Amino acid sequence: MRRWRALIVLGTAQFLMVLDTSVMNVSISQLVEDFDTEVTTVQAVITLYALVMAAFMIIGGRLGDILGRRRLFFLGLIVYGTGSALTALAPTVWVLALGWSVVEGIGAAMVLPAMAALVAESYRGPDRAVAYGVIGGLAGAGIAVGPLLGGWVTTYLTWRLVFAGEVVVVAAVLCCRRLITDSPRSGHRPRLDGVGAVLSAAGLGLGVLGVLQSSTWGWVAPRNPPFTVLGFAPTLFVVGAGVAVLSLFVHWERRRDARGADPLVHLPLLGRPALRSGLLTLLSQNLILLGLFFVIPLYLQVVQGFDAFQTGLRLLPVSVAMLAASLLASSLGRAVGPRRMVRLALATLAVAVVWLLATIDPVIDDAQFAGAMALVGVGTGLLASQLGNVVQSSAGEEERSEVGGLQFTAQNLGSALGTALIGSILLGALAHAFTTQVDDDPRLSEAARTQTGVALESGISFVTTDQVRAAAADAGLPPPEVDAVADSYASAQLDGLKAAILATGGVTLASLLVTPNLPAGRRSGTGARGTTSAPAPSPGPTR
Numbered sequence: 001m002r003r004w005r006a007l008i009v010l011g012t013a014q015f016l017m018v019l020d021t022s023v024m025n026v027s028i029s030q031l032v033e034d035f036d037t038e039v040t041t042v043q044a045v046i047t048l049y050a051l052v053m054a055a056f057m058i059i060g061g062r063l064g065d066i067l068g069r070r071r072l073f074f075l076g077l078i079v080y081g082t083g084s085a086l087t088a089l090a091p092t093v094w095v096l097a098l099g100w101s102v103v104e105g106i107g108a109a110m111v112l113p114a115m116a117a118l119v120a121e122s123y124r125g126p127d128r129a130v131a132y133g134v135i136g137g138l139a140g141a142g143i144a145v146g147p148l149l150g151g152w153v154t155t156y157l158t159w160r161l162v163f164a165g166e167v168v169v170v171a172a173v174l175c176c177r178r179l180i181t182d183s184p185r186s187g188h189r190p191r192l193d194g195v196g197a198v199l200s201a202a203g204l205g206l207g208v209l210g211v212l213q214s215s216t217w218g219w220v221a222p223r224n225p226p227f228t229v230l231g232f233a234p235t236l237f238v239v240g241a242g243v244a245v246l247s248l249f250v251h252w253e254r255r256r257d258a259r260g261a262d263p264l265v266h267l268p269l270l271g272r273p274a275l276r277s278g279l280l281t282l283l284s285q286n287l288i289l290l291g292l293f294f295v296i297p298l299y300l301q302v303v304q305g306f307d308a309f310q311t312g313l314r315l316l317p318v319s320v321a322m323l324a325a326s327l328l329a330s331s332l333g334r335a336v337g338p339r340r341m342v343r344l345a346l347a348t349l350a351v352a353v354v355w356l357l358a359t360i361d362p363v364i365d366d367a368q369f370a371g372a373m374a375l376v377g378v379g380t381g382l383l384a385s386q387l388g389n390v391v392q393s394s395a396g397e398e399e400r401s402e403v404g405g406l407q408f409t410a411q412n413l414g415s416a417l418g419t420a421l422i423g424s425i426l427l428g429a430l431a432h433a434f435t436t437q438v439d440d441d442p443r444l445s446e447a448a449r450t451q452t453g454v455a456l457e458s459g460i461s462f463v464t465t466d467q468v469r470a471a472a473a474d475a476g477l478p479p480p481e482v483d484a485v486a487d488s489y490a491s492a493q494l495d496g497l498k499a500a501i502l503a504t505g506g507v508t509l510a511s512l513l514v515t516p517n518l519p520a521g522r523r524s525g526t527g528a529r530g531t532t533s534a535p536a537p538s539p540g541p542t543r
Helices: 002-026 028-035 041-066 070-088 093-124 125-155 160-174 192-212 234-257 267-273 272-301 308-336 337-361 366-393 397-442 446-457 466-475 479-514
Strands: none
Touching: 002 028, 002 041, 002 070, 002 093, 002 125, 002 160, 002 308, 028 041, 028 093, 041 070, 041 093, 041 125, 041 192, 041 397, 070 093, 070 397, 093 125, 093 272, 093 366, 093 397, 125 160, 125 366, 160 366, 192 234, 192 308, 267 272, 267 337, 267 397, 272 308, 272 337, 272 366, 272 397, 272 479, 308 337, 308 366, 337 366, 337 479, 366 397, 397 479, 446 479, 466 479
16 A cells, blocks of 8 residues: 555545535535525636636646646645635635635645646556546546535535535645655756736636636527627627637747747647547546536436435435546556547446436436436546546656646636536527427417516526426416416426436537547557656757
C-alpha cells in the first residue's frame, strides 16, 4: 500500500472537488428557506461557481509551471478550505456566493490541474493507468454520492455540516503533504501571460455563461432574459462574444509564441491527435454524465415524488459501478488499448440509455431502474479509466500542468453543456408535448386550450402535476378540465424526459467520431501512441 499513499491524498482532493457541486444541487430548497431568497438566486450562485472554475482552470494549470505543482496543489487546498469555512458560516446568500462560488472555485482551479500533473509524476507505466482509473472513478463517485450525502445531511441535519466537514478533510490532506513529491524543475521558469489570462478567463466565462443561462433566457426566442438584443434572447450573442474574445486570445498566444515569449497555452499542443481526441472525449463524457444527472433527479423528485435522500439512494448504483469499472478497466485497457476501451464504454452507455428510456414510466420499477443506472456507471467508469492517462501521456514532463488545465477546462465545458443543452431539450420537448396533448384532448374546451397556450407563451418549467393542477384551478377551469390539463402535463413530463435522455444517447453515438485518433494497442511508449515514459515533443520554442 505504500506506493499508493500519494494516490489516496490526490484522490481525496479529486473526490472533494466533485462532491461539492452535487451536494449544493440537492440543497437548493433548504438554501432558499435558510436565506429567505428565491430559487433563481441560489441557481445564480451555482452558475457563478461553474463560471469561476471554467474561467480560471487554464490559468491554474499555468501557475503550476510557475510556482511548482506541489506548492500550487497545497496552496489551492488552503484557498479551498478557506472558502468552505466561509460557506459553512455564511450569514447571507452573498457571503455564500463569495465563499463557495468565488473562493472555492478559485481554489479548485488551482488544485485540479496540479493534481492531474502530480498523478502523472508520482506513477509510471501500469501504475499510472491504475492511478488515473481510480481518479476517474472517484470523480464519478463524487457526482453520484453527493446527492445521497447532501440529501441525508440536508434532510436530517444541516447543509452547513457538509462544508464544515470539507474543512476537516482539507486539514487532514494538508497533514499528509509529505507524501506528495514534485520533480525539481530544470531550465527556464515561465512567466504568467497577463493579457492571455484576462482574455482566456473572459472568453471562457462569457461562453459558459451563455450556455448555462440558455434554459432560463431561451436560445432564440426570449423566455425570461434580463434584456433582449433586437428582440432576440441574449444567449447566442453572449456565446458569440465569448467566441470572439477567445479568437483574440488565440491570436495573442500565437503572437507571443512567435516572439519567443511565454504564452498562457502552447497552442501546438492541441495539434497532437491523441491529446485532442482525449480532450474531446472528456468533454463528451461530462456532457453525457451531467446531462443524465440533470434529468434523472427531476424524474425521481418531481415525477416520483422522492425526497433528496431517496433520490440519492437510487443514484448510488452509478457510483458503485463506476468506481468498480474504472478500477477493473485500468488493467484491461493495457491489453486492448484505450481506443477499444473508449469505444466499448460508449457502446455500453448507448445500451444503458436505451434501457433507461424503458424505465421512464409513471410508476418506477426500482429493479429495472437500478440495473440501468448501474450500466450507466459501468460505461462512464470505462471511460474514466482511460481518458486521464491518454491526456497526460500525450504530454512531456514539463507540460503536465498546462495539459492538466486543458483537461479540466474540457471537463467543465462538458459539464456546462450537459446541464444547459440537455436542460433546453427537456423543456423544449415538454412544451411541445404539452401543447400537443392539450390540442388533442377532447375533454378540453377551446377556451381552456387558449388559456393554456397563453400560459405556455410566458414560459414553462418542470414542476409537479399538483402545481399544474393548482394553477389550472386558480385560472378558473372547471374540475373535469383541471384533471385533463394535469393528465396532459403528466404525459408531457414523461415525453420530455425521454427526449432529453435520448439526446444523451445521440451525443454518445456522436462521440465515436472523435475516437479514431485515440491510442490503439498496448500502451508502453510515447505520448501520441498512448505511452507513458517518453516525453512528448516540445510544443514551442520556449520549451
